[in-house]
Amino acid sequence: MVSRNLLFVQVIALAFSTSLFGGLGEEIRIACSINLEQMSLLMGFSQIGSLVSFLMLPFLSKRIGSYSLLITGIFVSSLSLLGMGLSRSLLFFGAFFLLSTLAGYLYGTSNVMVLINLEPQRTKTNIPLMHLTYSIGGMFSGLYIAYLKRSQWYYGYVQMAALYALLALLFLVFRPQQARTWAKPKYQSPGSGFSLLKDAQFARFLFFLITANAVEYCAIIYPLAYITEVLGGGARAIGSAIVILHGSIACSRLLVIPLLKQGFAAKRLLLILCLVSATGLLLLSFSSSLGFALLCLSLLGLGIGAVNPVSQVLEITQWPQDLLQLANLRSMGSTLGRMFMPLVVGLILTTFSLSVVFLFLACCMILALLVLLRSSF
Numbered sequence: 001m002v003s004r005n006l007l008f009v010q011v012i013a014l015a016f017s018t019s020l021f022g023g024l025g026e027e028i029r030i031a032c033s034i035n036l037e038q039m040s041l042l043m044g045f046s047q048i049g050s051l052v053s054f055l056m057l058p059f060l061s062k063r064i065g066s067y068s069l070l071i072t073g074i075f076v077s078s079l080s081l082l083g084m085g086l087s088r089s090l091l092f093f094g095a096f097f098l099l100s101t102l103a104g105y106l107y108g109t110s111n112v113m114v115l116i117n118l119e120p121q122r123t124k125t126n127i128p129l130m131h132l133t134y135s136i137g138g139m140f141s142g143l144y145i146a147y148l149k150r151s152q153w154y155y156g157y158v159q160m161a162a163l164y165a166l167l168a169l170l171f172l173v174f175r176p177q178q179a180r181t182w183a184k185p186k187y188q189s190p191g192s193g194f195s196l197l198k199d200a201q202f203a204r205f206l207f208f209l210i211t212a213n214a215v216e217y218c219a220i221i222y223p224l225a226y227i228t229e230v231l232g233g234g235a236r237a238i239g240s241a242i243v244i245l246h247g248s249i250a251c252s253r254l255l256v257i258p259l260l261k262q263g264f265a266a267k268r269l270l271l272i273l274c275l276v277s278a279t280g281l282l283l284l285s286f287s288s289s290l291g292f293a294l295l296c297l298s299l300l301g302l303g304i305g306a307v308n309p310v311s312q313v314l315e316i317t318q319w320p321q322d323l324l325q326l327a328n329l330r331s332m333g334s335t336l337g338r339m340f341m342p343l344v345v346g347l348i349l350t351t352f353s354l355s356v357v358f359l360f361l362a363c364c365m366i367l368a369l370l371v372l373l374r375s376s377f
Helices: 002-023 025-032 036-045 048-086 091-116 120-149 154-173 177-181 190-198 200-229 235-261 266-284 288-303 307-318 325-347 354-373
Strands: none
Touching: 002 025, 002 048, 002 091, 002 154, 002 200, 002 235, 025 036, 025 091, 025 120, 025 200, 036 091, 036 200, 036 325, 048 325, 091 120, 091 177, 091 325, 120 154, 120 235, 120 288, 120 307, 177 190, 190 200, 190 325, 200 235, 200 266, 200 288, 200 307, 200 325, 200 354, 235 266, 235 288, 235 307, 266 288, 266 307, 266 354, 307 325, 325 354
């Protein structure tokens, strides 16, 4: 099916575009006069766009459906990527970065719904496969980042903007006929779109998601800054780090697919993954050489890599009654973590080093593990 294949192509494009900010962080900071503390503030405040999308999603999904939301999000993301590539100041880069989080939330939430509607019988396979595809794209994005570091950093944003615009057009052209018949949510009131929050077990699980996703978000950005600013790594080192990190993430996601198909408990898998993640962050905080840091990154990737797909399978199994609400609350949970965790990290960096940041993130992952351990599902 063309639409299904386009979804996986879009995931690869997403992997390339999301690597730009972390991989080209030094070039962006120089071009737009942004320091490391301001970058943390930018990462946090930009999530306001996701908060706006979270509040709008029940209304929008009721009116236009998940497929139209997908196309809208991809097209607006194209405009925001172009704007970031053309920006030369903190104000303009921050404004387009905010727009990118708003648009990214829309298609990041709706693409899972589209995939489930296209092939509902293959949900447990397709969701981990989508995450795996993202990881493979992330591996190759390391080579792309290394190329951009030897050229002009903004080429990456302009090229990704063009690719996103093309994908939005292709999704529109190859819109499946059954998309018009997909059921839209029938929320009776604004609050009914968030009714799962009343479930104590779901609230506990949501806390786990917020913490784990916040750690994952920071674990993709700050180790690259550590390699550049503390260990003195250049373009080749950053490219290698991205390839290793995403390669280990891909291995993690590949390994969980047969385990889930064989009936291995998703909760038990999540506990193991959290423990491995915390160990990688803890070791990274003590690393003093590039080789050891890259080894820690591989361990970190093996841990954080499958947290999202496994937790997504777990939540769909536990709360299947309203998948759109589930996707919206999951995305908002991730947004809250990504909004506040960089702010806390920024405060830590005003007094301490990046090594202390990694210790803090390891403690947060252990806290997430303990909360999940106390859950009864």
